[in-house]
Amino acid sequence: MQQNWGDTAEFLSERAPSVWEDPAEQAFMSRLLVQSGSPGTAVNITRLNYELDIRPILSAVHVPALVLHSRGDRSVSLDEAEYISDTLPYGSLKILEREDHLPWVGDVDEVADEIAKFVGAPESAEFGDRILATIVMTDIEGSTKAAEQMGDTRRRELIDAHDTTAARIIARHGGNLVKTLGDGVLATFSGPSRAVCCARELQSEMSKLGLTLRAGVHTGECELRGQDVSGIAVNMAARILDVTPGGSCRVSSIVRELTAGSGLEFEQVGTHRFKGIQGEWVLYAIA
Structure with a gap:
């Protein structure tokens, strides 16, 4: 030294x-x-x-x-x-x-x-309702087919257990549960490493309930709309989720870059063009 x-x-x-x-x-x-x-x-x-x-x-x-x-x-x-x-x-x-x-x-x-x-400069109204956040979106694989097999009562009990478990895990990782999506969640985090670790724990815990969860993670600017968030970054997380197979967690190249040095390791899993979003995006899965 x-x-x-x-x-x-x-x-x-x-x-x-x-x-x-x-x-x-x-x-x-x-x-x-x-x-x-x-x-x-x-x-x-x-x-x-x-x-x-x-x-x-x-x-x-x-x-x-x-x-x-x-x-x-x-x-x-x-x-x-x-x-x-x-x-x-x-x-x-x-x-x-x-x-x-x-x-x-x-x-x-x-x-x-x-x-x-x-x-100390006065904040412009143009920027007042926007935040930079990491978005996690999840979805239960095959939820519609499973609902048909188990009936409404059992499905409602399972979704309640899913929502309660998700809220607890997201809070433990310092995230904000924006809303539940019926068979998934939308959450925001101040840091991408926490978001990725939370997504993986969500998958692990949901498997104990017999649920196969997939997750999409992206970092970008969001527009605050009351307690909700919207914008291209949220749409991007949804697009990533759409191409993620059950049991997997896929992240954008931005998330991978921002987590360099965190100990998380990724492997490239494909390149995509998403409707309504410019450019070609490389996606990664946790190695």
Whole structure:
């Protein structure tokens, strides 16, 4: 670890010698690198930085976004900042007259002021009712045929058990049960990893009730309509569900990208074009 710090210090001193020759700054960075996490955590974060690709989801962020970039940054090029800003539908780029890549080094007040102005700006009504969420939609395989065989009373008891179990599992994973769908559920999550883990647990628990569940997962912007959600992201989750076989959980490429470094492993299962949704989508199943 000390050797890694020496390499890092040498790298940084070439870029901002006036700062990194300061013993106090060196001591701070040493504590930061050594105390921030274990060697295993450092490996996972490094792998995440290499594997995570946010380009596929930039166009799905339909809220104001600020990109800050130091004009003298030698770690990240201005071209990359411009690409992110241009690809975000409502992105804006602010170039700061500074050299440091790390926001807490150098003129930190300039960075803080720009963030404060952006966060404190009045919210436009255009964006007030939209959220970025991971959507999970489920469906009981063969529910119509099963209902014919078991009768209304038994089916109602089974669906009640399904709904109660689903509500408990979704809450445990920090999700929001938007609504039940008769033979499935629609839920939203703040993080895709939680959503995928919840979907898999739903399948496992429902199998104990004798139910075969399939699940579709997608991350995107949703429009809030009271307690309900709607929009292309919800439609996308439904389309994924339509092509998912019973007992399986399939996710969009966006979900796979966002869960890089989480420990979840996926395998590609096909490419689809969905009615009403632009582009060709690669789907994945949990390995």
